[in-house]
Amino acid sequence: MLILKNVHKSFDSVSVLNGINLHLERGVVYTLRGDNGSGKTTLFNIISGFLRPTSGTICLKGKEIGNTSPYQINRLGIGRTFQDLRLATQMTVRENILAAMENGLFAFPSKTQKERVDKVLEQVALDGKADELAGEISYGQQKLLTLGCCIANNADLLLIDEPVAGIDKTNFFKIINVVMEMKKSGKTVFQIEHHPDYVRDTSDTVVIMERGRIVC
Template sequence: MLSIQNVKLQFGSLPVLDNVCYCFHKNQVYTLSGGNGAGKTTLFNVISGFLKPNSGDILFQNRNITKLPPYRINRIGIGRTFQDLRLAMHLTAIENVLLASSHKMFEHYTEEHLEKAHHILNRVSLEDKANACAGEISYGQQKLLTLACLLANNAELLLIDEPVAGIDKSNLMKIVDLVSELKAEGKTIIQIEHHPDYIVATNDVLIKMENGKIIC
């Protein structure tokens, strides 16, 4: 589904990704592990188009996406979350989901759009927070809202950056259940996470990174 071919990235003289090669297959949950500076989030940034490699290629469903901008990569089926959440904190939960599902600026939302957004919020146990501002709900609920925004894209490949870092057990279990559901629906997930119980509950393939390289 996704092929990383000899990808190299360096900032000045500092190598950040060092000849990374890997093939990700459909309908699997992959977990990237490794310490700070291993290259995990940088690899996400390269796959999703926020950084361009110095060399190498990225193929998604046999299409070379290496030089595409992030919005085009998103539209062809790759969605992602961020460690810093990137929610519109002054907007309500449902407005965040609607914004994530929109492909046009100032799009007019129909009843169908609203129904879909409410359905997504229900999936992540946030239906009762639909009209609450994102900045007013708990951190764990904000994590769930980022996943709701990810679902609004209806992407086939989901890049999830530290989904359960810093959240309580109740919300962690909700995310475990959601990831299991998404896999059952045929989604492919690549996640960065360190929480051992979460990894055991969700992971199919563990990928270790060190110094910008995949070591196993």
Template structure:
């Protein structure tokens, strides 16, 4: 069995007296989609922040292809092949759609500039459903199109590992199905994805395995159907009275 692309072991992060992430371990094989689930405030986004370098762990190991990245700066982790989207969409508002993607291309694993970068930016915008929108100001975009743009900028980094933080949240039913198809197609191209999500249709459609967190701790791991039927997971989401 080959070594995992991402191996997280004993990951812990405190904020004062709050243990936001408490001894979390998980791994992803190359080409896998792993769902990171749990009620609000369970520590999921903090795990993504730790993996992407936005936060430093207090304890534990984060290894990408066997190399420790837990103490690396975010830009170095991005150059090693980790890209992400954010729970609150973060586009660069003073730039056009094309310029947003060019920013990703300039700082990816293989920096790209000039005409070749412009062509690649056009292709990435088309890839996520924004064909011909390179000159469009970001302020003209709908919510779903801002999410598409943020994904295109992440893909511009040519990532080995893509971290999606509730990328499918807030979409109408048609947009949701389009989004699920897009994420599935990325996996079809061999991309490894760690997916924080609350949308159960997406979890069941996309995830090979799921890890469930509550109050910073891992409480379940397994197939989507198995973890969503787990009594402790049901209690975490619904409370003891409904479990």
């Protein structure tokens, strides 16, 4: 569903991605590992349109997306989370989920949308937190909320940046369940994570990055 060919990214004269070739198939969970600074988040920023590649091609379902805005890329089916969460902390948990849905931010929510929000809240085990401010729930719950936003957004390729970094044991297992449910529902997951138990329990394929190159 996603094919990258010889993708390079430089910031001024510093080369961060050095010829990435990647082919992601539908319904598979891929885990990207690599040292700090090896270029993992930069690769996610390129795929999701937050950065433009310096050269190379990126094709989603046969369509070149290397020069497409993040919003349009999202509408074509790529959703993402951020390493630094980026939730709307002054909005409630429910409102964050609603805002991630198509037209959820600007239109008055329909009955169907409200039901869908409730379903997503259940899926990420936050149904008891729906009316709390996103900035006031625990860090692990915030991580779950970012995954809920990703589900609500209805993309079919999900880029998830370090889902379990720094979280407690209870939420760790909840996040494993959420990602396994994503796979069951036919999503393709491309995640960055280092935690060995998490990588073992969730991954179909592990991809290793070293200094801006995929080495296996």
